[in-house]
Amino acid sequence: xxxxxxxxxxxxxxxxxxxxxxxxxxxxxxxxxxxxxxxxxxxxxxxxxxxxxxxxxxxxxxxxxxxxxxxxxxxxxxxxxxxxxxxxxxxxxxxxxxxxxxxxxxxxxxxxxxxxxxxxxxxxxxxxxxxxxxxxxxxxxxxxxxxxxxxxxxxxxxxxxxxxxxxxxxxxxxxxxxxxxxxxxxxxxxxxxxxxxxxxxxxxxxxxxxxxxxxxxxxxxxxxxxxxxxxxxxxxxxxxxxxxxxxxxxxxxxxxxxxxxxxxxxxxxxxxxxxxxxxxxxxxxxxxxxxxxxxxxxxxxxxxxxxxxxxxxxxxxxxxxxxxxxxxxx
Amino acid sequence: xxxxxxxxxxxxxxxxxxxxxxxxxxxxxxxxxxxxxxxxxxxxxxxxxxxxxxxxxxxxxxxxxxxxxxxxxxxxxxxxxxxxxxxxxxxxxxxxxxxxxxxxxxxxxxxxxxxxxxxxxxxxxxxxxxxxxxxxxxxxxxxxxxxxxxxxxxxxxxxxxxxxxxxxxxxxxxxxxxxxxxxxxxxxxxxxxxxxxxxxxxxxxxxxxxxxxxxxxxxxxxxxxxxxxxxxxxxxxxxxxxxxxxxxxxxxxxxxxxxxxxxxxxxxxxxxxxxxxxxxxxxxxxxxxxxxxxxxxxxxxxxxxxxxxxxxxxxxxxxxxxxxxxxxxxxxxxxxxxxxxxxxxxxxxxxxxxxxxxxxxxxxxxxxxxxxxxxxxxxxxxxxxxxxxxxxxxxxxxxxxxxxxxxxxxxxxxxxxxxxxxxxxxxxxxxxxxxxxxxxxxxxxxxxxxxxxxxxxxxxxxxxxxxxxxxxxxxxxxxxxxxxxxxxxxxxxxxxxxxxxxxxxxxxxxxxxxxxxxxxxxxxxxxxxxxxxxxxxxxxxxxxxxxxxxxxxxxxxxxxxxxxxxxxxxxxxxxxxxxxxxxxxxxxxxxxxxxxxxxxxxxxxxxxxxxxxxxxxxxxxxxxxxxxxxx
Numbered sequence: 001x002x003x004x005x006x007x008x009x010x011x012x013x014x015x016x017x018x019x020x021x022x023x024x025x026x027x028x029x030x031x032x033x034x035x036x037x038x039x040x041x042x043x044x045x046x047x048x049x050x051x052x053x054x055x056x057x058x059x060x061x062x063x064x065x066x067x068x069x070x071x072x073x074x075x076x077x078x079x080x081x082x083x084x085x086x087x088x089x090x091x092x093x094x095x096x097x098x099x100x101x102x103x104x105x106x107x108x109x110x111x112x113x114x115x116x117x118x119x120x121x122x123x124x125x126x127x128x129x130x131x132x133x134x135x136x137x138x139x140x141x142x143x144x145x146x147x148x149x150x151x152x153x154x155x156x157x158x159x160x161x162x163x164x165x166x167x168x169x170x171x172x173x174x175x176x177x178x179x180x181x182x183x184x185x186x187x188x189x190x191x192x193x194x195x196x197x198x199x200x201x202x203x204x205x206x207x208x209x210x211x212x213x214x215x216x217x218x219x220x221x222x223x224x225x226x227x228x229x230x231x232x233x234x235x236x237x238x239x240x241x242x243x244x245x246x247x248x249x250x251x252x253x254x255x256x257x258x259x260x261x262x263x264x265x266x267x268x269x270x271x272x273x274x275x276x277x278x279x280x281x282x283x284x285x286x287x288x289x290x291x292x293x294x295x296x297x298x299x300x301x302x303x304x305x306x307x308x309x310x311x312x313x314x315x316x317x318x319x320x321x322x323x324x325x326x327x328x329x330x
Numbered sequence: 331x332x333x334x335x336x337x338x339x340x341x342x343x344x345x346x347x348x349x350x351x352x353x354x355x356x357x358x359x360x361x362x363x364x365x366x367x368x369x370x371x372x373x374x375x376x377x378x379x380x381x382x383x384x385x386x387x388x389x390x391x392x393x394x395x396x397x398x399x400x401x402x403x404x405x406x407x408x409x410x411x412x413x414x415x416x417x418x419x420x421x422x423x424x425x426x427x428x429x430x431x432x433x434x435x436x437x438x439x440x441x442x443x444x445x446x447x448x449x450x451x452x453x454x455x456x457x458x459x460x461x462x463x464x465x466x467x468x469x470x471x472x473x474x475x476x477x478x479x480x481x482x483x484x485x486x487x488x489x490x491x492x493x494x495x496x497x498x499x500x501x502x503x504x505x506x507x508x509x510x511x512x513x514x515x516x517x518x519x520x521x522x523x524x525x526x527x528x529x530x531x532x533x534x535x536x537x538x539x540x541x542x543x544x545x546x547x548x549x550x551x552x553x554x555x556x557x558x559x560x561x562x563x564x565x566x567x568x569x570x571x572x573x574x575x576x577x578x579x580x581x582x583x584x585x586x587x588x589x590x591x592x593x594x595x596x597x598x599x600x601x602x603x604x605x606x607x608x609x610x611x612x613x614x615x616x617x618x619x620x621x622x623x624x625x626x627x628x629x630x631x632x633x634x635x636x637x638x639x640x641x642x643x644x645x646x647x648x649x650x651x652x653x654x655x656x657x658x659x660x661x662x663x664x665x666x667x668x669x670x671x672x673x674x675x676x677x678x679x680x681x682x683x684x685x686x687x688x689x690x691x692x693x694x695x696x697x698x699x700x701x702x703x704x705x706x707x708x709x710x711x712x713x714x715x716x717x718x719x720x721x722x723x724x725x726x727x728x729x730x731x732x733x734x735x736x737x738x739x740x741x742x743x744x745x746x747x748x749x750x751x752x753x754x755x756x757x758x759x760x761x762x763x764x765x766x767x768x769x770x771x772x773x774x775x776x777x778x779x780x781x782x783x784x785x786x787x788x789x790x791x792x793x794x795x796x797x798x799x800x801x802x803x804x805x806x807x808x809x810x811x812x813x814x815x816x817x818x819x820x821x822x823x824x825x826x827x828x829x830x831x832x833x834x835x836x837x838x839x840x841x842x843x844x845x846x847x848x849x850x851x852x853x854x855x856x857x858x859x860x861x862x863x864x865x866x867x868x869x870x871x872x873x874x875x876x877x878x879x880x881x882x883x884x885x886x887x888x889x890x891x892x893x894x895x896x897x898x899x900x901x902x903x904x905x906x907x908x909x910x911x912x913x914x915x916x917x918x919x920x921x922x923x924x925x926x927x928x929x930x931x932x933x934x935x936x937x938x939x940x941x942x943x944x945x946x947x948x949x950x951x952x953x954x955x956x957x958x959x960x961x
Contacts, residue, residue: 012629022382026697026704027470030631048365052711059385059707082361082410107388281365282722285358285715290746292708293471303471304740312747314719317733319747 017110021061032300036061037110039299040130044068044120044147045137046096048080048279049165051104052288053135055083057295058104064112065104066131067097068120080279125150128158133295135161138235138277141203141225148175148199159298162199163291164221166236167275169268170287171221172310174294175199181301196308201326207257215322217311219264223250224272240274268313286312290319339367341725346370346435350423350452351442352399353377354705355466357389358714359442360403364411366718371415372436375400376422380666386707424451424793426809430848433459438724440717441465444703446491450761450791451847453478453486457762458848462724466713470704473713473737477720477752480762482729487791488756494701498867503533504576505586506685509678513698516677517663520568521670523549525650525661534568551651561647562594565640569593569680589684597640597680619653621645621672622692630693636683643676665700674699712737716747760790760874766839766852771827771870773835773857778805779823784868790851792844799840802832808845827855 013021013030017037025033039062043050046069058065073091078084083103084091091099097115104113120136121143128134128150136144144162151158152175162173175196182189203222210218227246228235238246246269254261290310297303309322347368349359352375363371377399379390389406390399398420407416421427423443433439433455441463443449449465456463456478463478465486478485501507502515519534534549548567551560573591577583617623621642627634634642646669650658654669663670675695682689696702716735723731733749742748758765769785778797782805786795797805804822806815827834834840836857843850853872861869 018630019381021385023702023705024385024707025693026702027706055388056708056711059388061385078410080365082365082407085410086412106391109392281362282715282718284365285362285711285718286747289708289710289712289715292711293706296706296708306746310746317716317719317735317747317749318745319737321741321744321746 017061020108020110024060028296028300028302032296032302033061035300036063036296038063039132040064040066041133041135041295042066042068042116042128042131043135043137045135045139046071046081046100047077047138047165047277048281048284049163049170049287049291050135050137051081051083051100052284053163053291053295054100054104054288055107056288056292058107058111058113060292060296061108062111062295062299064114066114066116067101067104068116068118069097070095070117070119072096073099076277080281080284120147123147123150125154129154129156131158132156132299133159133161135163135291135295137163140235141229145200151175152177152198159295160199161291161294163287164236165279165284165287166224166272167278168280168283168314169217169272169275170283170312171217172287172291172294172306173199173202174306174308174310175202176298176305179298179305181297181303181305183302183304192304194305194307197324197326202308202324204327205325206327207254207259210324212263214324215309215311215320216264216268217313218309218322218324219259220268220272223253223264223269226253236275236277238273239276240270243270243273246273280314283312283314286319338722338726342367342722343369345437345725347372347721348433348436348439349373349442350439350448351375351444352403352418353383353442353444354386354707354710355442355468355713355717356399357387357403358707358710359440359717360407360416361389362714362718363440363721364407364414364416366722369414372417372419373400373404374419374421374423374428375403376420382666386705386710388707423448424846426846428455429846430455430458433461436461438721439463440721442714442717446493447791449491450487451793454761454791454844454847454849456480457485464717464720464724466717468705468709468713468737470706471709471737471739473709474735475713475716475720476734477724477732479724479729479732481755483732483752484755485759485762487761488753488759496867498864499533504582506681506687509682509687509690509695510698512678512681512685512687513674513695515681516674517699520677521661521663521674524564524647525658525670528659557648557651558644560651561644564647565594565643565680568677569684573684587686589686592636592640592680592684594640594644597636618668619649620668621649621676624649631691633689633691634679635689636680639676639679639683639689642672643680646673646676663699665696665702671696671699709737712747758874760851761849764850764852765874766854767872767874768856769840769853769870769872770856770858772859772861773827773838773855775826776870777824777826778830780868781827781870782823785853785870785872786842789872790842792842792847792849794844794846796843796845797840798843799830799832799834799838804830804832 013033017033018025021033041057041062041064043054043065046067054065054067073084073094073096077096078086081100083100084096085103095115095117097117101113101115105111120139128147134147134151136147148160151160157177159177160175162171164171175198176194177196179194179196181192181194183192184190203225207219223246224238227233227242227249228237230249247266250261250264250269253259254264290306290312294306297305306321307323309324310319311322312319345368347363347370349356349363349371352360352373356373356375360371360373375398378396379387379394379399379402381392381395384390384392387399389403394402398418400418400420404416404418408414439452439456439461441449441452443452453463453465457480460480463486465476465478467474476486477483497511497514501511502519506512506515519532522530523532523534549564551557570591570593573589577588577591622628624645625638625641627638627642649669650673661670663674665671672692675690675692678695678699679689690698716737720732720735732752734752736748736750738746738748755762757763760767769781771781782795782797786792786797794808795805796803796807805819811819822830834855836855838855840853840855841850842853861871
């Protein structure tokens with residue numbers, strides 16, 4: 001949702017909103033708070049990282065949050081998810097979205113939290129138009145590309161995000177299409193504009209065109225995606241036994257893209273492959289926090305958004321942005 | 331190479347962790363610790379829950395307002411991790427029960443505090459107990475996590491931390507030039523004088539001329555005095571008469587804009603000033619009294635004019651007497667007391683208008699008066715994640731991996747989260763090394779009490795100090811003192827230094843200790859006759875320690891760094907005012923310079939673990955050699 005959207009009506013915040021949101025209004029102002037209250041967010045894929053995001057944006061006071069994840073809750077889900085009570089009588093037989101939706105409602109009575117049944121790979125443009133922000137996680141690359149494409153086709157400006165936490169590493173992708181916003185410079189607000197690449201473009205850039213110090217996680221994640229695709233696996237369905245095949249794929253891809261294999265360290269691939277579906281909770285908190293801020297920035301139209309990838313790896317502790325261009329770089 | 335998550339399992343399961351603070355960072359931290367496999371967590375917090383906490387302290391609900399943060403946080407987390415142990419203490423970490431022995435039982439201490447005082451106290455206890463400390467703080471979108479291990483890294487106090495800005499008395503009483511000065515006047519002088527403890531010293535009226543009646547009579551309401559009349563009388567006195575008196579002193583105004591006296595008859599039309607019907611609205615008996623509501627002023631973001639501020643002033647004053655009379659004489663300003671905030675805002679605005687200072691909305695004024703720190707959930711969540719990562723490293727004992735991590739609003743070298751290696755301990759740190767200090771003071775005119783209050787408790791941050799001169803114990807603070815001992819110390823407090831049982835003169839050495847903090851300091855005394863009132867308002871100068879940097883005003887105006895008696899009580903373990911200047915230079919110290927809580931002289935290296943071993947020196951300061959990296 002662009003910051004330059006139509007005029008915000010001059011109604012005051014309610015007394016309840018003023019009292020509850022006092023501390024954050026001091027960060028981003030009343031206008032931004034009003035915009036937040038009108039924003040509709042869809043999150044597909046309920047896991048440790050996305051529930052952190054959900055907590056953050058519900059507390060911030062978005063208009064509505066819809067959760068889509070029909071997977072039935074299993075014990076594994078309890079590892080990194082504090083929204084699911086560890087009581088089988090409560091969660092058994094119910095979807096992740098349903099159980100988490102219940103918990104999230106408690107965090108802020110002013111936010112409408114609901115469940116959307118369905119599969120992200122099947123959602124159509126009409127459905128997407130209900131939302132201002134879409135977040136995907138733990139879906140196949142094919143689905144991400146499909147949804148991103150639909151976001152771009154819509155006449156409504158829909159912001160697209162993808163987030164993955166694998167073990168103690170993570171990746172966030174941002175596509176705000178054409179984004180107008182305001183950034184404070186020396187105390188004065190300065191209008192700015194950014195143009196983003198689609199997801200398809202961002203993963204199609206020839207590797208040899210990228211700067212040498214590009215985050216290794218960028219390449220590693222692309223290798224894993226390709227591996228999952230070639231093996232017909234669902235997202236994050238890997239284990240240590242897949243490592244030899246993944247390393248072979250790395251070699252092929254690097255040869256094809258003229259990239260030195262050492263740019264995608266074996267140790268890193270090993271960690272990612274072995275992680276499978278596991279998420280390290282502190283990393284979920286970090287990724288969910290960063291993405292939460294991004295969603296708030298995009299809705300409010302205030303502050304430089306990330307363009308267009310963010311990586312975190314607790315081995316070096318750096319939270320790094322990468323501006324990955326499209327395939328045709330002249 | 332095994333993932334850090336797997337390698338950490340055993341040490342984490344066995345660890346006993348102390349968390350200090352269950353607020354913004356604390357809630358996020360407790361949740362993440364529990365999810366990460368920690369099974370024995372102790373949590374201390376003295377606060378109760380307020381509505382304004384609920385936008386980020388997500389373990390709390392509306393129904394918990396008024397209850398203990400520590401206890402409610404514990405209950406909330408046990409809901410999703412019922413089999414772990416969380417011990418919660420609704421108490422002040424400075425209490426005697428949290429002594430060195432208490433601290434020794436933990437493998438690591440994690441701070442999520444909101445004030446410098448408590449942080450220094452915990453720092454000292456961790457040093458004494460030899461337990462690693464992970465410190466943290468957030469303000470708005472900025473945050474940092476730092477690791478402190480005795481003997482290996484700097485302690486929390488090795489680098490100076492800014493103390494709250496204080497203002498010279500005359501600026502507040504006579505020559506304000508900023509809105510914050512007007513707020514301090516309204517809060518610490520006028521509000522205190524009218525509604526606070528009458529026995530407290532008060533600088534209000536310092537410059538009013540004697541006119542036969544004693545000063546205290548002016549502010550007291552006469553028996554049966556009409557409330558409306560009383561309110562207007564007070565108004566005219568402080569905004570009219572007092573200003574006129576001040577104008578009589580030509581010297582003061584030689585190079586300054588002269589203030590305009592304001593009388594109620596000028597600020598309001600005659601008819602308006604008689605309106606007082608709304609304050610007798612009986613149907614509002616149960617609702618918290620509010621002058622703004624009575625007057626129909628609904629928008630807290632609006633900057634009201636002089637007339638409206640005057641109406642609020644009168645109405646608020648009257649409401650205190652009509653609805654809250656019992657509290658008068660005991661009231662302390664509280665930022666969550668709506669009527670108090672309205673009164674202080676109105677008074678500050680009227681004063682501001684006299685002095686040609688821009689007026690502010692009640693929203694802005696409340697932030698200044700209450701030292702409110704802006705805070706959001708996301709930054710706290712990120713910082714909590716980083717704290718847990720450091721805590722796990724500490725438990726694994728691999729000190730080469732410890733990092734100080736900064737969460738930036740504007741990326742530096744593509745980084746939003748920037749890790750930096752810790753420094754070795756500062757050899758001149760009086761807390762973790764043993765450096766004697768120097769105090770310049772007039773030993774003939776300064777009382778022991780002043781040295782203890784201004785230096786030992788305030789600057790040195792000792793809680794329950796003990797002062798010795800040679801073998802003579804001249805002062806002790808704490809429980810368990812004998813009656814005659816206590817009487818003796820009380821006497822000593824009022825003596826000037828040179829007249830103490832063991833006289834303190836030029837060259838004398840004081841030994842100062844705090845048993846609870848296990849901190850001992852030597853202070854060498856140097857006698858000096860004169861001190862500059864403006865630059866040395868304490869009348870004494872301490873050196874040989876890292877002098878703290880005073881916070882400057884924010885780039886976005888007077889919204890931060892307010893003085894006053896309440897000290898820097900801010901939320902979420904904040905970093906205080908951070909300007910939003912974009913990062914223009916690559917040096918870490920300049921990046922961090924905009925964050926007032928950081929030592930601007932910190933010359934840090936960003937560790938880049940790339941294969942090509944590209945460690946970047948961010949500052950070519952020759953002094954760098956003095957601050958060695960942690961090896």
